[in-house]
Structure formats: C-alpha cells, structure tokens
Amino acid sequence: MARAALPGRLNWQLATVVELRDETASVKSIVLDPPQWQGHRAGQHVDVRLTAPDGYQAQRSYSIASAPEDEHLVLTVERLDDGEVSPYLVDELTPGDELELRGPIGGYFVWEQSQGGPLLLIAGGSGIVPFRAILRHGTAVGNPVAVRLLYSSRSLDEVIYREELIGLEDDGAVEIDYTLTRVWPDDWHGHRGRIDRELLEEVAWEPSEQPLVFVCGPSGFVEAAAQALVENGHATKRIRTERFGPTS
Amino acid sequence: MEALDGNSIGGALLEYFGREMTTATGSCRHCGAAWQIAELMVYSRAPGAVVRCPSCGSVVIVLVEVRGSTQVHLDDFALDQSEAV
Numbered sequence: 001m002a003r004a005a006l007p008g009r010l011n012w013q014l015a016t017v018v019e020l021r022d023e024t025a026s027v028k029s030i031v032l033d034p035p036q037w038q039g040h041r042a043g044q045h046v047d048v049r050l051t052a053p054d055g056y057q058a059q060r061s062y063s064i065a066s067a068p069e070d071e072h073l074v075l076t077v078e079r080l081d082d083g084e085v086s087p088y089l090v091d092e093l094t095p096g097d098e099l100e101l102r103g104p105i106g107g108y109f110v111w112e113q114s115q116g117g118p119l120l121l122i123a124g125g126s127g128i129v130p131f132r133a134i135l136r137h138g139t140a141v142g143n144p145v146a147v148r149l150l151y152s153s154r155s156l157d158e159v160i161y162r163e164e165l166i167g168l169e170d171d172g173a174v175e176i177d178y179t180l181t182r183v184w185p186d187d188w189h190g191h192r193g194r195i196d197r198e199l200l201e202e203v204a205w206e207p208s209e210q211p212l213v214f215v216c217g218p219s220g221f222v223e224a225a226a227q228a229l230v231e232n233g234h235a236t237k238r239i240r241t242e243r244f245g246p247t248s
Numbered sequence: 249m250e251a252l253d254g255n256s257i258g259g260a261l262l263e264y265f266g267r268e269m270t271t272a273t274g275s276c277r278h279c280g281a282a283w284q285i286a287e288l289m290v291y292s293r294a295p296g297a298v299v300r301c302p303s304c305g306s307v308v309i310v311l312v313e314v315r316g317s318t319q320v321h322l323d324d325f326a327l328d329q330s331e332a333v
Contacts, residue, residue, distance in 0.1 A: 047259040057316075061256055105258040107271040108286030219250035242255045245292065 012049060013037075014098045018072055023160045027126065028090045029065060032073045032099065040068055042137035043110035043130045043214070046075065046103030050085055058084040061244075063129040063216070064104065067136035076160065078126040109214065109242040111137070117145025117212060118205050121174075122195065122225050124152045124217025128160050130242065131216065139173050147174040148211075150203050152195050152221065154182040177203045195221075197228045207233035212240075219243040251289040257297055260311055260318045261285070274327040279304035288325075299325075 015034035023029055042064075049059040060083075066074035079090035093099070111119065111134045119138075121131045128151055138147060153159045159178065169176050179191035179199065191199055205211035213234060215225045222243045229239055254270055261269035270286040281303035288308065289300045296318075299309035308325035311318055 045255070045258070061259065102259060102263070105262055105268075105270075106255055106286070107268045108284055109255055109270075219252065240286075241253060242286075243250075243252045245250060245252050245256075 012100050012102045015073065015101055017093055017095050017097045017099060019095055020093060023076060024158050026079045026090065026158075027076060027160050028079075029074050029076045030089060030093060030099070032075065032101075034073055034101065037073060038104075040064055040073075040104035041107075041110045041112060042067055042133040044104040044106045044133075045130070046073075046101045046105060048075070048085065048089070049100045049102075050088060051100070060085040061105070063133070063242075065129045065132045067133050067140055069140040070136065076126065076129045076132070109216070109240055111212075111214065113141050113144050115212060117147065118209060119145055119147040120204050120211045120213045121147065121149045122152075122213065122215040122217075123149065124195075124221035124225070125154070125158070126160060127215075127217030127221070127242075127244070129216075131214070132161055132164070134214070135168055135174055139168065139171070143173050148203065148205065149174050149176045150179070150195065150199075151176060152179045152181060152217070155180055156183075156185060156188070195225050195228065197232055200225070200228050200232055204229070204232070204234070207235070210235070210238060212238055214240050214242075216242045217244070219245060251291055251300070253290060254284070254286040254288040254299065256290050256292070257299065257309075257311060258286075260297075260313075261320065264318050264320045272327060274325050276301035276304060276306060276308050277324045277326055278306035278308075285309075285325075301325075 013034055013036045015032040018033050019031040021029040045061050045063045047059050047061050051057050062075045065076040077086050077089045079086045123131055168174050181194050184192055215222050222241045226239055226241050258270045272285050275282045289302050291298045295313035297311040298307055301308050310321040
C-alpha cells in the first residue's frame with residue numbers, strides 16, 4: 001500500500017562555493033559555506049542537485065570530506081567523463097557560485113569516539129573521502145583510538161590527499177598502507193595489486209582484536225574487500241560498508 | 249548492474265520519514281533475515297530505486313519519485329517495533 005508522500009522535511013539549501021582545490025587530475029575539493037548548516041558527523045554524506053535551464057534535475061550523493069570541527073563544509077568529487085553531475089562540479093563550478101544540497105545524511109557509515117577502536121579504514125579510489133573526515137575528526141578529539149588505513153589506487157598520481165595523508169601519518173594519527181593496482185613507480189615500496197585475503201592478513205588488525213572496519217569504494221571493490229575480511233575471520237557486524245556507483 | 253547499498257537512499261528516506269533511517273533495523277518479510285537499512289542492496293532505476301534483501305534477493309522496498317517528491321513502499325521490510333513510523 002502506498003503511503004502519501006509527506007512534504008519534504010529535509011530541505012534543500014544553497015551553499016556558496018568558497019574555493020576549489022585540485023586534488024588529482026580528475027578530482028577536486030569543493031569548499032562550501034552553507035549558511036543553514038546544522039553540523040554533521042564524520043562519515044556522513046550530502047545529496048547535491050543540479051537544475052538545468054529547462055528544469056531538468058539530476059542529483060547525486062557525495063561524501064563529506066571535512067571534519068565536524070572544520071570551518072567549512074568540503075566535498076571531494078571525482079569527474080566521471082560520462083557523468084551527469086560530476087563534470088559540472090569539477091570543470092564548471094567557480095568560487096561564488098551557489099550549489100543546492102541537502103544533508104547531512106546517514107548514521108551507519110559514521111565514526112565517533114564513543115564507538116571506540118581499533119579502527120581499520122579500507123578505501124578504493126575516491127572511497128578515501130569519508131575517511132578524510134574521520135581522520136581529521138580523530139585528530140580534533142585527540143586521536144583516542146589506533147587507526148590503520150589501507151588505500152587502494154590505480155596509480156600514485158590518483159592518490160587523493162597525498163600530502164595531507166603524509167602529514168597525518170607523521171603526526172601519528174594513522175598508519176597507512178598503499179596499494180597501487182595498475183602502475184607504480186620503479187622505486188615503489190608500497191603494495192601492488194588488488195586487495196585480497198593475504199594483503200588484509202598482513203595489514204589488518206587480528207580478528208581477535210575486534211577492529212571496527214569501514215570499507216568505502218566502488219561496489220565491486222567493497223564487495224571483494226568485505227568478503228575477504230569475513231573469510232579472514234572478521235565478524236560481519238564489525239564491518240561497515242559504503243558503495244558508490246559508476247553513475248556519478 | 250552493480251548494487252549500491254542503503255546508504256545511497258538515506259537522503260530520500262530522510263526526506264520521506266523526517267529522520268535518519270539508514271540505521272533503522274527490520275527484517276525481510278520473505279526470508280526473515282534482519283538488517284539495518286544501510287545494509288540492503290539498492291538498484292537505482294531513475295526516477296526511483298528497487299531495494300533487495302541481501303539474503304534472499306527479494307524486493308523489500310521500492311522508492312518512486314513522482315513530481316519531485318519521493319514515495320516509499322516499505323511493505324516487505326518489517327521495521328522493528330522501536331523503529332515504527
């Protein structure tokens with residue numbers, strides 16, 4: 001039985017673009033000032049809606065890259081060449097523009113101090129974005145739990161937040177393992193190839209330490225990583241996943 | 249077509265129910281498996297989405313967008329009593 005739709009109680013709001021930062025050749029961070037922002041939790045996302053002059057609307061979800069403690073709301077967006085929304089966000093948007101968004105959204109893929117640790121974050125490509133929020137939030141609250149990050153990228157050039165991640169690691173906020181799946185420099189000391197059971201066994205906390213695991217990336221990546229974790233003995237209820245699709 | 253997960257319909261559910269729903273718990277009326285909404289499999293089919301149980305594959309929730317507002321058909325996902333809306 002259909003329920004009558006209720007008037008929208010989660011309102012769309014306009015945020016002003018403050019700054020755009022190049023992260024990689026196809027990824028930009030959009031620094032926003034949403035005047036009506038109520039705050040968020042690390043790991044949440046927003047929906048962004050674009051409206052064409054003829055009224056056609058397209059909407060996509062993007063993870064929030066900033067910590068709750070940060071001054072501005074930051075989204076990091078990867079341009080997908082056949083996408084409807086991301087090419088505009090990455091190539092056309094300029095400071096001073098307004099962007100329509102709603103949020104924050106989600107309570108499942110969220111980390112707060114009360115959830116404890118140790119924390120294992122597993123990112124594929126732009127799946128790193130919500131983890132920037134979690135890592136920055138961890139730093140803001142004094143790094144209360146041990147954190148490991150396993151970050152899979154196609155190449156070193158496609159590693160997002162590279163300098164910031166080095167800084168976070170130097171500060172002792174996180175231990176990071178990188179794996180490159182397509183090309184790697186001759187002197188590459190990190191891992192090579194896709195995440196599998198062996199790599200997870202080497203990098204992850206032992207299942208007996210009951211790490212809280214977050215996995216974010218494209219659907220196939222998340223599926224494979226989560227399955228390998230379970231096969232290695234990690235409890236499904238300690239694994240939280242967030243998949244993003246190819247249509248953004 | 250690859251599935252997303254229930255996180256991706258968080259905005260539509262928040263709009264419809266007026267509160268965060270991705271952590272809401274319930275069970276599939278077909279096989280009885282218990283899930284949080286974030287754990288369900290979502291197949292986006294604009295303008296809407298079909299949501300399936302990861303255990304048995306049955307459709308448990310359907311989202312349809314009509315004239316800019318989302319309608320949610322939740323008949324085959326039994327929300328736990330504490331989540332009743």
